[in-house]
């Protein structure tokens with residue numbers, strides 16, 4: 001079944017059974033060094049600094065962590081190009097080190113801007129995207145950024161001779177699907193009917209497919225393009241705007257948040273630092289393991305516990321003074337669905353006047369209410385990934401961030 005869904009991502013975006021290509025080649029043994037060990041045989045010294053990396057979306061929630069992780073853990077880095085529609089002021093502080101940090105204000109929907117940024121890069125880590133499940137942007141805009149933007153990155157690699165492309169995909173390429181089927185402790189090979197209607201998952205699925213299909217294409221200079229897609233589940237950590245939105249919502253409600261989702265509905269979540277680390281490690285290993293890793297997808301995972309979305313958030317918001325009130329008896333699911341639908345109607349009615357984009361809408365309620373948990377070690381088997389941050393460390397860092405940014409530190 002081919003990829004359907006109109007150019008704007010409207011209609012059903014019907015994917016094939018979401019299974020990554022079967023693994024080829026022997027799974028690699030445990031010969032990798034400890035996470036963070038620099039690429040094998042690389043001395044951390046000036047003469048090894050010869051690589052140029054480009055990170056698109058480098059000023060985003062994930063992108064910033066990828067940029068900082070590269071500066072800490074890629075000793076071969078000569079130049080780090082940070083490409084984003086909106087450049088962050090924090091970039092200036094990065095320009096004092098041994099690596100040349102080049103900030104590029106640009107738009108991935110503009111092919112010429114992408115080509116100029118990619119030219120001369122050895123590796124592209126493509127995280128730029130419109131992460132919108134709240135109706136802030138039109139389906140057309142989501143498609144333009146997430147699909148056309150990815151096409152522009154791929155073509156820029158081919159035209160300029162960049163051989164290695166790491167794409168930030170998403171769990172939503174797989175699910176939850178429009179039928180609300182749970183994905184329980186699944187992995188990259190678990191059969192699952194990936195059927196989407198929402199523009200965001202449709203766009204991520206189309207973009208991921210383009211990246212994987214580009215693996216092996218000849219780039220300028222005659223060598224082959226090696227691509228790989230990483231599928232984070234719900235990312236959390238320093239800089240997570242939705243976490244801040246929940247915290248502000250709780251403060252407005254007198255320190256309380258109201259449970260709307262049964263605790264039995266489990267989600268996988270992954271710490272942003274571990275997602276960034278996986279991106280860096282893939283970029284470091286992709287050349288030596290092109291035959292095994294090229295064209296593959298990998299879920300991003302760590303030791304974060306399986307919990308409902310709301311209970312998981314309380315791991316951080318509880319220590320910041322909020323408590324979760326169980327209101328499922330008061331707010332049955334049908335009433336939640338009605339509220340979500342009213343939000344969608346209000347958004348549509350108010351759109352000519354203002355942007356009304358609450359967290360709760362029919363799509364986010366459906367996703368929140370569907371179990372989606374990942375259990376895999378494919379990244380460890382293929383390129384020796386191990387989480388850099390433990391659950392305890394990830395939790396502490398996130399709590400400290402919420403406390404610091406909200407001034408609620410004890």
Ligand SMILES: NC(=O)c1ccc[n+]([C@@H]2O[C@H](COP(=O)([O-])OP(=O)(O)OC[C@H]3O[C@@H](n4cnc5c(N)ncnc54)[C@H](O)[C@@H]3O)[C@@H](O)[C@H]2O)c1
Pocket residue numbers: 056057058059060061062063083084085086106107108109127128129130131145149168169170171204231232233234235236
């Ligand atoms: N946040 C999550 O839970 C999550 C989970 C899975 C996958 N992802 C994926 O990770 C990537 C990063 O997501 P995020 O959560 O950091 O989002 P984010 O919105 O914080 O970051 C996205 C960045 O891309 C930039 N960008 C957007 N449109 C652009 C354009 N046209 N040209 C150039 N730059 C543009 C934005 O300015 C922003 O800095 C996305 O591709 C997203 O689909 C996110």
Ligand SMILES: C[C@@H](CO)CCC[C@@H](C)[C@H]1CC[C@H]2[C@@H]3[C@H](O)C=C4C[C@@H](O)CC[C@]4(C)[C@H]3CC[C@]12C
Pocket residue numbers: 131133169170171172233234235242258259260261309310359360363364365367368
């Ligand atoms: C019922 C509501 C009131 O408590 C709870 C609404 C929660 C939703 C806002 C979030 C529940 C699941 C989240 C999504 C999931 O974590 C994975 C995602 C994939 C990623 O690529 C982008 C973000 C997201 C869609 C994420 C967005 C927020 C939720 C829908």
